[in-house]
Amino acid sequence: MSEQSQAAAPGRVVVRFAPSPTGYLHLGSARTGLYNYIFARRYGGSFILRIEDTDLSRSTDEAILQIISSMREMGLDWDEGPELPGSHAPYRQTERQPIYHEYIEKLLAGGHLYPCFCTPDELEAERQAAQAEKRAWVYSGKCRALPAEEVERRKAAAEPFTLRMHVPPGKTVFHDMLRDAVEFDNDTIGDFIVQRSDGTITYNLAVVVDDVTMEITHVIRGDDHISNTPKQVVIYQALGAPVPEFLHMPLLFGTDKKKLSKRHGATKLEQLTAMGYLVEVVRNYLCFLSTEFDESMIAWTMDDLVEKFDVLKLGTSASIFDPEKLRWMNGRFIRELDDVALGERLEEYLTRVGFYGEPAVVEKLAKLGPDALAAEVEGAETAHVLRVAPDVEQEALTRRLAPLVREKMDVLADFVPIAGWFFRPLTFSAEAAERLAGTANAANTLTAAAAGLRELPEWSAEAVEALVRDLPARLEVKPKFVFAALRLGMSGQTITPGLFESLWVIGRYEAVGRLMTAAALL
Ligand code: GLU
Numbered sequence: 001m002s003e004q005s006q007a008a009a010p011g012r013v014v015v016r017f018a019p020s021p022t023g024y025l026h027l028g029s030a031r032t033g034l035y036n037y038i039f040a041r042r043y044g045g046s047f048i049l050r051i052e053d054t055d056l057s058r059s060t061d062e063a064i065l066q067i068i069s070s071m072r073e074m075g076l077d078w079d080e081g082p083e084l085p086g087s088h089a090p091y092r093q094t095e096r097q098p099i100y101h102e103y104i105e106k107l108l109a110g111g112h113l114y115p116c117f118c119t120p121d122e123l124e125a126e127r128q129a130a131q132a133e134k135r136a137w138v139y140s141g142k143c144r145a146l147p148a149e150e151v152e153r154r155k156a157a158a159e160p161f162t163l164r165m166h167v168p169p170g171k172t173v174f175h176d177m178l179r180d181a182v183e184f185d186n187d188t189i190g191d192f193i194v195q196r197s198d199g200t201i202t203y204n205l206a207v208v209v210d211d212v213t214m215e216i217t218h219v220i221r222g223d224d225h226i227s228n229t230p231k232q233v234v235i236y237q238a239l240g241a242p243v244p245e246f247l248h249m250p251l252l253f254g255t256d257k258k259k260l261s262k263r264h265g266a267t268k269l270e271q272l273t274a275m276g277y278l279v280e281v282v283r284n285y286l287c288f289l290s291t292e293f294d295e296s297m298i299a300w301t302m303d304d305l306v307e308k309f310d311v312l313k314l315g316t317s318a319s320i321f322d323p324e325k326l327r328w329m330n331g332r333f334i335r336e337l338d339d340v341a342l343g344e345r346l347e348e349y350l351t352r353v354g355f356y357g358e359p360a361v362v363e364k365l366a367k368l369g370p371d372a373l374a375a376e377v378e379g380a381e382t383a384h385v386l387r388v389a390p391d392v393e394q395e396a397l398t399r400r401l402a403p404l405v406r407e408k409m410d411v412l413a414d415f416v417p418i419a420g421w422f423f424r425p426l427t428f429s430a431e432a433a434e435r436l437a438g439t440a441n442a443a444n445t446l447t448a449a450a451a452g453l454r455e456l457p458e459w460s461a462e463a464v465e466a467l468v469r470d471l472p473a474r475l476e477v478k479p480k481f482v483f484a485a486l487r488l489g490m491s492g493q494t495i496t497p498g499l500f501e502s503l504w505v506i507g508r509y510e511a512v513g514r515l516m517t518a519a520a521l522l
Helices: 003-008 027-042 061-074 097-109 120-132 148-156 203-213 229-239 269-274 279-288 302-308 323-335 339-352 359-367 370-379 392-408 412-423 430-437 442-455 461-475 479-491 499-506 508-521
Strands: 014-017 046-049 113-116 162-165 171-176 180-185 193-195 218-222 245-249
Touching: 014 027, 014 218, 027 046, 027 061, 027 218, 027 245, 027 269, 027 279, 027 302, 061 269, 061 279, 097 113, 097 162, 097 193, 097 203, 097 229, 113 193, 162 229, 171 229, 171 245, 193 203, 203 229, 269 279, 269 339, 269 370, 279 302, 279 323, 323 392, 339 392, 339 412, 359 370, 359 412, 370 412, 392 412, 392 499, 412 499, 430 479, 430 508, 442 461, 442 479, 442 508, 461 479, 461 499, 479 499, 479 508, 499 508
Parallel strands: 014 046, 218 245
Antiparallel strands: 113 162, 162 193, 171 180
């Protein structure tokens, strides 16, 4: 660890990642989770996963499972949280309601809350008046000083009411680890609602109660939450609870400098993995886009990130997510994998996208581009319905193909259009059929090659190569026509891995059969 980071080293560290389970893990969220994890590990702290599922209309159990599986896949192991209960359980906000109400009682007893009977229409009128005067609206505080008898009378008459925080006059200051002191004038905060008229609790109250009861020391989250923080600090102070350190991370933006969203294409971890991005590349990229980068960092492990990536040194300007850079980095990473590792990753990937079940269907999608695979995942109700494990032959074939495709892929999805044909019977694309028909002496070449391969004493890539290289002279056909006829004839398509290795990998029986079939079409 550098001297500088030691100097800044925080004391006891308990952090949390608190995603709202409304869909697949968004890259911005994944980044927040990752930075929290790295911070906890780097400073010997504890990492809690908490699920903020109070928005019942948008939260689903399926999304919780997705988040858990994405976190595991990214290697973001939590010390406490769902499936790993510790002393601060439970971890779903919907299961923590009694705790929130206990704290509401505490705040009421301390005189920090008051009932507000203002109707939505009254509040709307206030808002419009503010708008007309071109000032930002905060609640007027109309119900702050209602006489006790009036409150009792209106409650007895079953008038709906919310509970609002009585925000004291003055200023609220908190410490942000990237920005130092951040100050808000309390007049701009306004008495905010902590309990709605239906008895449900608002985000700001729930998050503070969770952070207090879970003994969180450092709150690391997106800077879109900065405007919530003063409200939360007011609650901490009313409770007499220690205020944590905050670190508001700059949000992710697209290359067009707009906040990262659906418009920017694949922005969810599941979509990227469906396109064949490797999770460690995504993980590294999410750190590298906030720091200086050199190529030696591409293969960093999580341990490297923990040791070398210091969240405290982030800047405060927006971070740009550039898919082209990510793609380039993924290609570089793939080329550094050995045959066994790449074979494993391909097998895992092809299983994930359902390729082994229906190679032709996945191939069709992949030919439209990796985005089409991402869209398929987005559309699938659950990512794992697609999964189909390979049979023994498919597995062996995948492993053998790994070295043949390594140089040709940036994302694992690139495997499918180049090598999908190995996994299905010979069929010709219209383009390939036309090209084969237009290739000089194709029928002769195919028949001669098939005969030669059938008789080859030894089945090796070298022997196949020697035979094929001999054909142009023997048949008196230009080499480019021989190669074209064989490439098209064995695969039914125009782009394949290297010709000799491909013929060798398909095996003698299949290679001969394919070339004969192709010859018969001419
Ligand atoms: N659930 C919030 C979100 O997903 C996080 C709130 C927090 O970290 O305080 O943005």
